[in-house]
Amino acid sequence: MAGDSRWSDLERPALDGAALTDALTHDSRLWRSVEVVPEIGSTNAELAARAAGEDGAPEGTVLVAEHQVSGRGRLDRVWTSPPRAGITVSFLLRPDVPAARRGWLPLLTGVALAESVKAGTGVLPSLKWPNDLLAADGRKLAGILAESTGTAVVVGVGLNVSTTTAELPETGTSLARVLGSTVDRAPVLLAFLRAVERRYLRWVEVLGDPISSGLAQEYLAWSSTVGTEVSVTMPDGSTLEGTAQAVDWDGRLVLATGHGTVELASGDVRHVRRV
Known part of the structure; x- marks a missing residue:
């Protein structure tokens, strides 16, 4: 049906889950699967449930939603976005590092997101501690939420891509609004997940040490706090x-x-x- 076509809305084309999986997982040491669903309550909640299930979802599981209807930020704040207007993604990690070092995971995710947004779109963002990606004018482009469940950590990201002024809160913005042009979500998503993998593997190898992994220095370079x-x-x-x-x-x-x-x-x- 035309309504299901990737190109049925040229401003907001659907993501191709099979293509994303092939592109991301074939040479990855971390990512195992990418699932794209048309609608979900919360990607974080769903992955947390899978992590706690009888078999336990493996590290490297990625879940992307075209429309998230019960999204949450920190302190259970509501995070909403129109269908296919943003990148709504959660991924499951099982870091073998001291528990206290897990506090670096949302910061690591923020560095990867800032880097991929800059490289892929030219937009120069900054990171507001602990979990916001900001545009140059201080408006929010993205939020990050990391939640622990047993040995697993689920990290969720919501990035405004094509969201319009009318669809945004006063404090928010989007990549399209900053650029004044359309942005393809797929390359940004792939670049982001690859950047997460590079930093995460290096960070885990040194038991979560933010100094020897280079993460602390990289975070400070992006920090506006x-x-x-x-x-x-x-x-x-x-x-x-x-x-x-x-x-x-x-x-x-x-x-x-x-x-x-x-x-x-x-x-x-x-x-x-x-x-």
Whole structure:
């Protein structure tokens, strides 16, 4: 049927799951399968359920949704996108690293996403700790959510690709909006997953060490948080203000306040904004 054709909507063509699988997995040391579904509640929730199942989904399982109807960001914030307007992908990892080092996984994912967006589209983004990809004007291009389930970690990414101004929240933007032209999602998705693989394998080989893997230096190069004055809203509603000095060994934000230095894990904060 015409409605099912990849080219039925030239502005938002469907992804070809078989082609993605062939392109990604044939020479990969990490990726095992790529499944593209037309609609799902949450790709993260689905992969987490598979990871916890009797057989346990293997590391390297990738799930892509053309339309996610119950997407979540951090703190269960809703993440929505029109059908085929963005890249909505989750992948399953089983990192053999100390548990505390898992805090680097969303940061690693952010570096890979920033690199692939820049290389594939020319858009120069930045990373807002811990999980947002921003355009040059500070509007949000993408969000990242990493969730642990047993020995597995499911990492989900939602990237706005062709989303229009009318479809976006005031604080959001998309690649097409920044560029003023159409963007093909498939090359961006493939480049992103390959970049994740390169960094992840190197990071695991050194037991999650962010220094010897080069990850810490790469993250700082993309960061728009470290080195700035920020205001941090805590879960109890209180606010911390200070200078974001660094990201520590376990991926925590090091904040210098008037009352001393504080290390903040992503689960400890509700919002970080530049002052």
